Amino acid sequence: MPESAFYQPTSLDEALVLLEKHGQESTVVAGGTDVMPVLREKGLAGHPVIIDITRISGLSQVYCEPSRLHIGPLNTHTQIATHPMILSIAPILSTASASVGSPQIRNRGTIGGNLITLAACADTVSALLILEAQLEFASIQGNRSISITDYLNTAGQRIDPTELLVDIHFPIPSSDDWGYFFHKLARRHAAAKSRMSIARMARLSHGKIVECRLAVGAVTPWPRRFDAVGKFLEGKVPTEQVCQQAAKILTDEVRLITGERRSFLYKLPVLEELIQRSLLDLQKGCTR
């Protein structure tokens, strides 16, 4: 077995050169909250070259350009949960980050790690889906930009081992009338994996839904957006009956995607209820 090695690049160029050279053999580590349990269980067989990316400058940014909010992948969940700019522009992302793991995990785990490890229960991913995030990857070969939806659709292939996620950005929701809902269902409040997470953003005009985006985590192999429900809801008043119908459309779609599963006996009725709640919440009007 090849000897393990540890590199701590301080610039992106340096990191990309290392990734180009070691590619498949490398283990990229930032917060380590996903890497370390693997290391403990199986060692780094096949990936003995550790590249610690936490010292690279320029991957921890949070800034607005006129119409988009940029978040560097090295931002920890604690930073995202408490950053004033994110709290005011995309409060649902702060809420999602605040729900991850425990304080100790949030102090280490990064939003980039959530996207790269891409567990079915990754809490920030459903929020990033409805915020319509765009992901920027860099490599020696060049840069590529991919929408989070496309990234998830090709998730089976994972990323090229010579690439590094360098930026996450999304359009700043254009007006103040967007309302948000995030709910994480888990066995307990702290230090628990999502059994289910619901992210919803919507805006209303004169009591009718103008646009509604819904994403669900931990039910399908990757968090997923459910656009057919959004379409169904357009122009409708979120009455109890409409919300019920919408929830039914969503759970039917889940069935189509995954086929029948034993866990559905519990999961689908609960999912239906949570979707209804997320929509009935709109009756209060859209306030942040």
Add this chain to the structure above:
Amino acid sequence: MDGNTISIACEVNGVMRRIEVEPTERLVDVLRDKLFLTGTKEGCGIGECGACTVLLDDMPVNSCMVLAAQAGGRRILTIEGIKGEGTALHPLQQAFIDAGAVQCGYCTPAMVLCGYALLKSNPHPTEDDIRLAISGTLCRCTGYVQIIEAINLAVARMEHKEN
């Protein structure tokens, strides 16, 4: 066996240390086995129980989730670094004793460190703040109520001293 050792320099409990570590070595193992700071306990080893909590640049982290090599240039505080004035215990430590917040003791170093980090950033926490601060550390004796009381007691004593 790992070959290339890395030499890191970091501040541990206020003292600069130079330590040779293996690329895959965990911070918890270096603290316990190389620096003999055995107050840091390993529980689950997968970041769920919080027993191995130390403060890294003032933030509670699970030391089983940190590669030792990543700690170069950083500031680490373990339970051995928590002290009061002179030879006295820190008010938090004294409060843990007075409130009966120590049962088997395995989670105690982590609980004290979580309380310490909380009081440093928020000297007047609410009970909810305290509950959140210790939420990543499991007490399998389930003595949470006394632990919350202990932190509240320390807050009250420290506030009293301020006035």
